Amino acid sequence: MKIYNSLNEIRVDIRTGATSCKQLVEGYLANIETKKHLNAFVEIYAQEALVKAVEIDVKIANGTAGLLAGMVIGLKDVLCHKNHGLQAGSKILDKFQSQFNGTAVQRLIDADAIIIGRQNCDEFAMGSSNENSSFGKVLNDLDNSKVPGGSSGGSAAAVQANMCLASIGSDTGGSVRQPAAFCGVIGLKPTYSRISRYGLVAYASSFDCIGPITRSIEDAALLLEVMAGKDENDSTVSYTEVPNYVANLAFDKKAKVGYLKESFGDGVSTATKASTHQALELLRNAGHEVEEIEFPLLDYTLPAYYILTTAEASSNLSRFDGVKYGYRSPDATDLQSMYKKSRGEGFGKEVKKRIMLGTFILSAGFYDAYYSKAQKVRRLLKEETERIFQKFDFIVIPTTPNTAFKIGEHAGDPISMYLADLFTVHANLVGIPAISIPNGNDEVGMPIGLQIMTKSFGEQNLLAFSKYMMEISKN
Amino acid sequence: MHMDKLIIDKYQPVIGLEVHCQLATLSKIFTPDSTEFGQLPNTNVSVITLAHPGTLPLLNKKVVEYAVKMGLAVGSTISRNNFFDRKNYFYPDLPKGYQTTQDKAPICIGGAVKIKLKNGEVKNIRLNRIHMEDDAGKNLHLAEETDTLVDYNRAGVPLIEIVSEPDIRTSEEAYAFLGEIRKLVRYLEICDGNLEEGSMRCDANISVMLKGASEYGKKVEVKNMNSLRNVQRAIEHEIERQIELVEKGEAIFSETRQFDATTGDTHGMRAKEELNDYRYFPEPDLQPLRISDQWLADIKSTLPALPAELYEKFTNQYGLPEYDANVLTDTKEIALYFDELCTHTQNYKAASNWVMGAVKSHLNELTLHIHQFPIKPVALAQLIALIDSGKVSNTVATQNIFPEMLKGTGKLPLQIAESMNLIQESDTSSLQLWIDEALAANPAKVAEYKGGKTGILSMFMGDIMKKSKGKADPKVTTELLKKAIENLN
Numbered sequence: 001m002k003i004y005n006s007l008n009e010i011r012v013d014i015r016t017g018a019t020s021c022k023q024l025v026e027g028y029l030a031n032i033e034t035k036k037h038l039n040a041f042v043e044i045y046a047q048e049a050l051v052k053a054v055e056i057d058v059k060i061a062n063g064t065a066g067l068l069a070g071m072v073i074g075l076k077d078v079l080c081h082k083n084h085g086l087q088a089g090s091k092i093l094d095k096f097q098s099q100f101n102g103t104a105v106q107r108l109i110d111a112d113a114i115i116i117g118r119q120n121c122d123e124f125a126m127g128s129s130n131e132n133s134s135f136g137k138v139l140n141d142l143d144n145s146k147v148p149g150g151s152s153g154g155s156a157a158a159v160q161a162n163m164c165l166a167s168i169g170s171d172t173g174g175s176v177r178q179p180a181a182f183c184g185v186i187g188l189k190p191t192y193s194r195i196s197r198y199g200l201v202a203y204a205s206s207f208d209c210i211g212p213i214t215r216s217i218e219d220a221a222l223l224l225e226v227m228a229g230k231d232e233n234d235s236t237v238s239y240t241e242v243p244n245y246v247a248n249l250a251f252d253k254k255a256k257v258g259y260l261k262e263s264f265g266d267g268v269s270t271a272t273k274a275s276t277h278q279a280l281e282l283l284r285n286a287g288h289e290v291e292e293i294e295f296p297l298l299d300y301t302l303p304a305y306y307i308l309t310t311a312e313a314s315s316n317l318s319r320f321d322g323v324k325y326g327y328r329s330p331d332a333t334d335l336q337s338m339y340k341k342s343r344g345e346g347f348g349k350e351v352k353k354r355i356m357l358g359t360f361i362l363s364a365g366f367y368d369a370y371y372s373k374a375q376k377v378r379r380l381l382k383e384e385t386e387r388i389f390q391k392f393d394f395i396v397i398p399t400t401p402n403t404a405f406k407i408g409e410h411a412g413d414p415i416s417m418y419l420a421d422l423f424t425v426h427a428n429l430v431g432i433p434a435i436s437i438p439n440g441n442d443e444v445g446m447p448i449g450l451q452i453m454t455k456s457f458g459e460q461n462l463l464a465f466s467k468y469m470m471e472i473s474k475n
Numbered sequence: 476m477h478m479d480k481l482i483i484d485k486y487q488p489v490i491g492l493e494v495h496c497q498l499a500t501l502s503k504i505f506t507p508d509s510t511e512f513g514q515l516p517n518t519n520v521s522v523i524t525l526a527h528p529g530t531l532p533l534l535n536k537k538v539v540e541y542a543v544k545m546g547l548a549v550g551s552t553i554s555r556n557n558f559f560d561r562k563n564y565f566y567p568d569l570p571k572g573y574q575t576t577q578d579k580a581p582i583c584i585g586g587a588v589k590i591k592l593k594n595g596e597v598k599n600i601r602l603n604r605i606h607m608e609d610d611a612g613k614n615l616h617l618a619e620e621t622d623t624l625v626d627y628n629r630a631g632v633p634l635i636e637i638v639s640e641p642d643i644r645t646s647e648e649a650y651a652f653l654g655e656i657r658k659l660v661r662y663l664e665i666c667d668g669n670l671e672e673g674s675m676r677c678d679a680n681i682s683v684m685l686k687g688a689s690e691y692g693k694k695v696e697v698k699n700m701n702s703l704r705n706v707q708r709a710i711e712h713e714i715e716r717q718i719e720l721v722e723k724g725e726a727i728f729s730e731t732r733q734f735d736a737t738t739g740d741t742h743g744m745r746a747k748e749e750l751n752d753y754r755y756f757p758e759p760d761l762q763p764l765r766i767s768d769q770w771l772a773d774i775k776s777t778l779p780a781l782p783a784e785l786y787e788k789f790t791n792q793y794g795l796p797e798y799d800a801n802v803l804t805d806t807k808e809i810a811l812y813f814d815e816l817c818t819h820t821q822n823y824k825a826a827s828n829w830v831m832g833a834v835k836s837h838l839n840e841l842t843l844h845i846h847q848f849p850i851k852p853v854a855l856a857q858l859i860a861l862i863d864s865g866k867v868s869n870t871v872a873t874q875n876i877f878p879e880m881l882k883g884t885g886k887l888p889l890q891i892a893e894s895m896n897l898i899q900e901s902d903t904s905s906l907q908l909w910i911d912e913a914l915a916a917n918p919a920k921v922a923e924y925k926g927g928k929t930g931i932l933s934m935f936m937g938d939i940m941k942k943s944k945g946k947a948d949p950k951v952t953t954e955l956l957k958k959a960i961e962n963l964n
Binding site: 339 | 534
């Protein structure tokens with residue numbers, strides 16, 4: 001099948017009769033089959049997707065098709081899809097099926113997106129390499145010895161390998177942007193509360209965001225437009241009006257761009273530094289103001305992130321207890337052993353580690369030293385970031401310090417793994433939107449991501465500027 | 476266990492109560508699921524109640540309003556900025572693995588409840604707080620099942636927890652406090668206040684110290700008391716148990732003890748269940764809740780008359796004895812019936828007697844609610860007027876007219892009295908006739924009366940009443956009878 005980079009290209013071909021939804025689904029199914037070894041999908045809805053494709057072809061013919069007609073997407077295994085499996089990559093949700101559509105999923109379906117399957121991810125979205133899944137690891141299509149990033153690793157690899165046009169992932173500390181960077185695609189984390197979390201399996205409630213992974217800014221804009229907005233099922237969702245992102249993607253202003261001095265420090269690869277510098281240089285040459293910002297608080301982002309997210313996670317994951325649904329250990333003999341064995345056998349190592357860490361952080365005597373202090377750091381970060389955006393339109397930094405690493409490379413050293421999220425957790429801590437766009441390759445051809453951040457609810461500008469950035473870096 | 480009063484008197488018990496009230500909202504606190512009691516197990520359960528992955532709580536505004544009503548009724552400060560906290564622990568009846576409650580920012584702060592003791596003393600019991608939270612489901616241990624079953628119908632039913640300061644000193648005060656809380660929630664119609672069915676639950680924190688001591692003793696929490704009486708019993712028992720330990724020089728452990736209604740005893744729960752660190756932290760799935768001036772004013776405007784106000788009115792405006800005012804304000808419905816009755820009669824004491832007597836005993840006998848009572852206040856007022864005018868006696872009113880009115884035919888008391896020929900005879904000529912007959916029939920008794928046995932008069936009265944079929948006006952008849960008997964030779 002021809003490689004499509006956006007729904008616009010598909011629409012053109014549908015209009016000319018060069019393709020149809022049915023042919024698209026067949027093509028993606030064939031690619032999924034060819035790229036099976038990547039382990040990007042945990043379940044394929046082949047029949048269902050084909051039936052839906054035929055329906056939508058009829059709608060297109062009748063002129064009644066929705067905004068997303070022609071778009072074939074995959075859903076990360078943390079999104080509730082009625083009567084479909086939902087496991088968050090975990091054994092503890094063994095055989096679990098969601099009884100409802102999450103708000104975002106419902107809106108995608110209503111807009112005639114075709115859901116082709118459920119995508120592999122790190123268990124409960126905890127991880128940066130997609131090595132922590134009960135369904136096994138996902139491989140990077142560019143180099144099968146390397147990880148696709150995580151936690152939305154399956155979702156990014158699927159878009160990278162043309163197994164679907166777009167994926168819907170979730171981003172709690174970089175889980176959409178980091179794998180997008182590792183796979184050379186686009187990953188958007190919107191403002192916190194921009195998209196309803198109803199129907200998103202919770203990792204850390206005050207951080208979690210649904211976000212699209214795409215091959216074009218137009219598709220990211222379109223998917224955001226469809227999924228965003230008020231929702232009576234999520235009391236934390238924003239009621240800020242959703243603009244028409246797609247119609248306003250032209251960027252013709254002169255921007256004030258800041259980059260963090262700290263993002264060029266030790267531990268950032270030479271290739272990453274070089275490509276980021278290059279991008280900043282392009283902006284300068286195009287007449288934009290580019291300035292260095294000192295951001296010493298960066299050192300505190302990862303610790304604050306891990307304290308707060310594990311605290312919330314330890315509580316959010318308490319419901320998985322073997323009592324109501326999912327996995328219950330067959331060896332349980334009484335209540336205590338049911339809890340211990342079901343959770344002990346059902347959760348993977350990384351999840352257990354984070355639950356224990358979060359439990360410790362919230363326990364009597366430690367709460368103030370860790371949780372309260374991290375909340376203060378979070379507030380400082382927010383204030384400092386707001387100050388930056390009073391002066392600057394965008395912050396431009398690398399998405400990750402390094403490109404995709406080898407499978408198993410960080411197995412013995414969790415801290416080095418956590419450093420992969422060094423530049424992405426900032427946006428989740430303060431709630432601002434951030435995007436990762438491809439920005440060249442390193443010396444061995446692995447993609448480098450460029451992260452652009454802006455102030456809360458600034459997605460319109462962020463998307464337009466990102467499109468502009470991608471265009472000037474192509475020329 | 477009965478201890479020497481002299482020993483008990485050396486100690487000062489200190490008691491605080493925590494009262495959980497299930498709010499009578501139609502839907503649960505964080506889901507639209509029904510709260511209807513007595514449904515088949517696990518029928519009032521949606522994916523939210525069952526804590527399915529991906530679900531989020533939605534706050535029921537009615538719960539907030541009910542909690543605020545209670546706060547206003549006890550004079551609490553209403554917190555304008557509220558947030559919820561998670562209280563984390565594992566138990567099968569707790570679907571989310573945490574209870575959503577208010578730890579740091581309760582909706583109502585402070586306030587007080589006035590209690591009246593048997594000796595007439597009025598005491599102020601201060602409140603620490605009132606907060607909102609969700610109820611748990613129920614574990615069922617059925618005889619024919621080896622496994623424990625869980626019913627989640629109750630999970631997510633809204634609760635308010637009312638926490639008193641440790642101002643309570645005796646079990647009688649605890650009883651009165653709880654009774655007052657129950658009365659209030661029923662007046663406010665926010666909870667049915669049924670301890671037996673568990674829609675209202677009470678835990679007591681109890682400690683003892685030597686009188687005059689400045690430091691409280693170690694407190695023990697007692698749970699599982701399902702009636703007002705049992706709360707009193709459990710507290711009495713626990714006070715004596717603690718005094719006994721102290722007397723023996725043994726230490727009291729801060730622990731949770733279960734009350735056993737059959738033995739009247741309390742026993743400790745296993746130590747393992749005690750070691751709970753609830754790891755409270757702010758609930759990130761709910762927006763902070765702001766109570767605006769307008770909303771607060773709207774809630775205030777829906778507050779009904781409260782028992783203390785009605786008590787004031789009944790004693791001051793109607794001049795009723797405290798006893799009457801207490802009985803009449805015990806339930807809102809009776810109080811309001813009585814208050815309406817008093818708009819139709821000026822004879823408040825008679826009205827009170829009727830309501831406390833004939834009306835209440837009829838309701839009790841048939842276990843009726845006052846809204847099912849067939850006699851409207853205006854009709855009862857007419858009956859009182861009929862007695863006051865001397866047209867019927869109290870006895871005739873109670874025994875003949877009132878029962879007829881209970882049939883609900885809508886006939887007025889005067890119509891009934893006339894149609895049943897019950898209008899009191901105060902016409903002296905017919906009275907004289909019956910008196911003469913009675914005296915003539917019993918010359919011996921007349922002699923006895925004259926010999927000083929004046930009590931014999933009532934025997935004659937009885938005869939005359941019989942002859943008159945109860946219609947003789949007792950007052951007039953007595954006068955005439957005395958005169959007649961003295962005139963006899």
